[in-house]
Amino acid sequence: MHQRVFFLSAKKAALLSAILLLLILYAAAVGSEGHSEQPVFSYGVAGRIIVIDAGHGGLDQGATRGQFAEHDIALQIAKKLEYYLSQGGAAVIMLRDNESDLAGDEFTGTIRQHKKTDMKQRVTTANQAAADLYISIHLNAVPGSSWSGAQVFFKPRDEDSKMAARMIQEELTSILGNTNRKAAAGNYYVLKNVEMPAVLIETGFLSNPREARLLADPEYQRKVAYAIFAGVARAAVMQSEAPAADRQK
Ligand SMILES: [Zn+2]
Structure with a gap:
């Protein structure tokens, strides 16, 4: 009988600690006031070195539509992502954190050479x-206006x-609630030339006026970053639990 009482209180204690842990994790989920944003176990990114590459910059604005420019919005999202990853304990390296690209403003070659130098430098730094x-x-852009989604x-x-x-x-699908797109292999110079695992995120279509307005909105940018x-x-948590060979389907 005594043992049974002890067992119950141990269970209650475990339940209480679980609730407490959830509350702590919830409080630790920085700025996650959105309905669909769940608290995140950020321990997976702690101590990891993560390179964030805000596309374009310098002479290259990327896609533009009206007052919206890819180089600018990409940088704003990148900075918000830097904040979250740093809060999670990652060592974040921003390949650019201002308007300039990586070839430098004093570069004197052709625009094509400038762009090539910039891309190579991004890969080398990473x-x-x-x-x-x-x-x-x-950010994406196509001739028509109907396509949307990250x-x-x-x-x-x-x-x-x-x-x-x-x-x-x-996470983009559930938090933004406006895309059914699937992750796909990408034929991009940076993805093929960096030596570490790499992803490139097309966060949405500037060519869709409704999505362009969203992408320029700091609160939407924060959701994308989150x-x-x-x-x-x-x-990161899954990778720390099983080597790559065991996860292949
Ligand atoms: Zn781009």
Whole structure:
């Protein structure tokens, strides 16, 4: 009888600790006041080196529609992502944190040479940092206005990249609630040339006027950044629990 009483209180204690832990995690989920944003177990990103590459910059504005420019919005989302990942304990390296690109404003070659130097420098910096993950942030644009939705691309034939992309895509889908796109292998220079797992996120279509307005809204940018962070954190936890070979389906 005595043992049974002890067993019950131990169960209650365990339940109370579980509730307390959930409350702490909830409080730790920085700025997650949105309905669909769940608290994130951020321990997976603690101590990881993560490179964030805000696309374009310098001479290259990327896609533009009206007053909206890709280089500018990509940087704003990248900075919000930097905040979340840093809060989670990651060592974040921003490939650019201002208007300039990585070739430098004093570069004197042709625009094509300038762009090539810039892209090479992004890859070199990520590789020299020996980062655990490379995340590139872009915005999409096509001739028509009907396409919309965020989509995540991953380094071809790399399981860790694929899993990170899938997790990020799932979070974008559930938190933004406006895309059915699926993660896909991406034929991008940066994805093919960085040595670590790598994803490139097309956060939405500037060519869709409604989505362009959303993408320029700081609160929407924060949600996009939080979704990317949540996906990265989930993938990091899974990667720490099983080696890549065991996760192949
Ligand atoms: Zn781009």
